[in-house]
Every structure is written in structure tokens, then in C-alpha cells.
Amino acid sequence: DAGVIQSPRHEVTEMGQEVTLRCKPISGHDYLFWYRQTMMRGLELLIYFNNNVPIDDSGMPEDRFSAKMPNASFSTLKIQPSEPRDSAVYFCASSLYSGGGDTQYFGPGTRLTVL
Amino acid sequence: GQNIDQPTEMTATEGAIVQINCTYQTSGFNGLFWYQQHAGEAPTFLSYNVLDGLEEKGRFSSFLSRSKGYSYLLLKELQMKDSASYLCAVGGEDSNYQLIWGAGTKLIIKP
Numbered sequence: 001d002a003g004v005i006q007s008p009r010h011e012v013t014e015m016g017q018e019v020t021l022r023c024k025p026i027s028g029h030d031y032l033f034w035y036r037q038t039m040m041r042g043l044e045l046l047i048y049f050n051n052n053v054p055i056d057d058s059g060m061p062e063d064r065f066s067a068k069m070p071n072a073s074f075s076t077l078k079i080q081p082s083e084p085r086d087s088a089v090y091f092c093a094s095s096l097y098s099g100g101g102d103t104q105y106f107g108p109g110t111r112l113t114v115l
Numbered sequence: 116g117q118n119i120d121q122p123t124e125m126t127a128t129e130g131a132i133v134q135i136n137c138t139y140q141t142s143g144f145n146g147l148f149w150y151q152q153h154a155g156e157a158p159t160f161l162s163y164n165v166l167d168g169l170e171e172k173g174r175f176s177s178f179l180s181r182s183k184g185y186s187y188l189l190l191k192e193l194q195m196k197d198s199a200s201y202l203c204a205v206g207g208e209d210s211n212y213q214l215i216w217g218a219g220t221k222l223i224i225k226p
Binding site: 043056106 | 216
């Protein structure tokens, strides 16, 4: 398997623009996680899905963030409108079983810069 | 509350041994993970402990004491490529499938 795939790898945009990040999990994995990583706050869980259904979105910062998983092989994280404080590396991860007791495999990340 | 503590930064010499500690306080326990993250890259899985004791995997070993809420990662025969951040993560409540992540320990290897 190719591992978790994310696109784009880098995104530079201006404040107020819409940003869409994409993720393809490892085939057969039932859990998909979206994380954000910054120097100040470390790795933060934003939202996770089980079998395409959002289970916990309590980590989503505010209504400007939304995530979808229309099928087992694709998920998006959207920020609209984007703000400079959203600048971070966004990781997608997937696991076969529950995240609390199973290994999560991370994608390469999307480095987002909002000017 | 739920909390994971690990040192911010450590320095060690090539060829030596280093121990990175992690203490945790969580609601429930479903295992402890160590991940390695090189600068500019994604975290990658190193080890998983769910029972007390030492798990050895090549140059890396991980220890767990559930009664003390304590774990350590032991790296032997350090190589320059071991320079990275090491993240401790704990599986929390059984009904909430989230990992609780530590802030990571940046390990600097000097020649």
C-alpha cells in the first residue's frame, strides 16, 4: 500500500481565501484522523471519522473549519475563510481499529501558510 | 484532567545511550505509544506498550509502569540519524478512541 496520501504538500494563500486539504487513507482502515501541528500547541486532534462517519469534532477550532468523508477512500478538511493563525502543518492519519489502542499511520502533511 | 509530560529537549553523544521519560495522567488507559518525528516530516510509529515491562526492538526499547503512570524510551548506540522529536501518546478512555499526545522531546545528537 502507498500509505496515507495528502495533497497539496504545501499551500500558501491569502487571508480570507478558502483552503481545501485532501486525504486518502490506507485501504481497509476504518478510522481517519485530522491533526494540526504547531510549535506552540504541538499535535492537536481536530476531528476523526469511523467508517466515514464523524465521531468527535470537538477539536475543530471554530465554524470556519469543516471536514467531510464522502467515502472510505477520501476525506477533506476545509477552512473558509482562512486566517493567518491557521498557519500550521495539517496531518491526516488512519488506523485499522480504534485510535486509542491501535497504531496510527500519518500522511506526509500539508504545510499551510496564510498571509 | 488529562496530561502527558516529557522533557522539551535532550542532548546526547553519538554512540551513547539516552533515556526519554514520559509521565501521564489520563482517564482510563488503552496503551502507550512512542512516535519518532524528524524535522519537516510526519510522525512514525516506534513502539506500543499496554502491559508493564520492557519491550525491546533493536536499538530501541520502551518501558511501561501503569501503576506509576510512567514510561521511557531507551535509545542505544545513538546515531546522528536519531536526531528527531520523540512523541509519547496515550490511549485514553475506552469509549473515546483518541490518543492524548505529549508535546514531544527534541533529541539532539552530537558527534
